[in-house]
Amino acid sequence: MHVKVNENCIGCGLCVNICPEVFVMTDAGVAAAKDDIPQVQGDLIREAADSCPVEAIEAEL
Numbered sequence: 656m657h658v659k660v661n662e663n664c665i666g667c668g669l670c671v672n673i674c675p676e677v678f679v680m681t682d683a684g685v686a687a688a689k690d691d692i693p694q695v696q697g698d699l700i701r702e703a704a705d706s707c708p709v710e711a712i713e714a715e716l
Contacts, residue, residue, distance in 0.1 A: 670703035
């Protein structure tokens with residue numbers, strides 16, 4: 656499973672609210688995906704990606 660937040664991120668925090676097990680906010684005020692992603696988070700990762708207003712989440716599940 657590969658999850659990345661790309662440079663389009665505007666730091667709205669939706670992904671962190673939906674799936675805090677996978678996404679965090681950085682000191683720069685944008686989101687990032689954690690290195691260790693629990694396999695069981697696939698549905699929430701898809702929901703976060705679908706909810707992202709700028710399509711900044713790239714996920715290969």
